[in-house]
Amino acid sequence: xxxRLQDLxxxxxxxxxxxxxxxxxxxxxxxxxxxxxxxxxxxxxxxLHPTDSDEILEVNERRAEMLxxxxxxxxxxxxSEVSADDWEPPVTATERIAQARRDGQVTFEWRDLRKDGxxxxxxxxxxxxxxxxxxxxxxxxRDISDRKRRARRARAIFD
Numbered sequence: 001x002x003x004r005l006q007d008l009x010x011x012x013x014x015x016x017x018x019x020x021x022x023x024x025x026x027x028x029x030x031x032x033x034x035x036x037x038x039x040x041x042x043x044x045x046x047x048l049h050p051t052d053s054d055e056i057l058e059v060n061e062r063r064a065e066m067l068x069x070x071x072x073x074x075x076x077x078x079x080s081e082v083s084a085d086d087w088e089p090p091v092t093a094t095e096r097i098a099q100a101r102r103d104g105q106v107t108f109e110w111r112d113l114r115k116d117g118x119x120x121x122x123x124x125x126x127x128x129x130x131x132x133x134x135x136x137x138x139x140x141x142r143d144i145s146d147r148k149r150r151a152r153r154a155r156a157i158f159d
Contacts, residue, residue: 039060040061042060044062044063044141044142045060045063045067045122045141045143046059046063046138046139046140047059047074047079047139048136048138049079049137049139051097051101051128051137054078054092054097055076055078056076056077056078056079057136058075059071059074063141066114066141067082067112067113067114068114068116073115080093083110083111083112083113085113087111087119089111093110096126097137099126100137104127104128105126105128106126107123107124107125107126108123108124109123110123120145121143121144121145121147121148122141122142122143123141124141125140125141126139126140127140
């Protein structure tokens with residue numbers, strides 16, 4: 001399945017009424033191209049997955065940059081291929097996706113693996129979304145390596 005993301009209307013700051021999407025508090029509907037602009041320019045990395053696997057259907061530029069790949073290289077890969085193997089996650093990526101499908105949303109920490117082989121910590125928020133009548137899981141990802149380093153330093157100071 002390699003569907004391209006055409007319209008992205010799942011951000012909480014957007015509101016959909018009678019088929020028109022507006023920014024909360026605003027009255028001007030967003031044009032279809034505006035969704036792509038938001039998707040491509042948001043500061044967090046984004047993956048779009050089917051609800052039954054960890055296949056990467058769509059990815060924004062920020063997420064590709066985090067991992068050191070091009071967007072084209074990431075489409076069709078599995079999350080497992082860009083997950084670090086230097087740790088034992090409590091559940092698999094596919095199980096987390098199933099949890100988001102079941103519960104609507106889940107947030108957790110994860111270890112990613114860059115193309116160059118370096119591992120780093122991320123915070124992942126998975127949200128179940130419906131686009132054009134089809135169900136997906138949207139992964140919003142933020143690099144938390146600095147936060148983890150600061151926490152380790154603080155523990156070392158106080159231990």
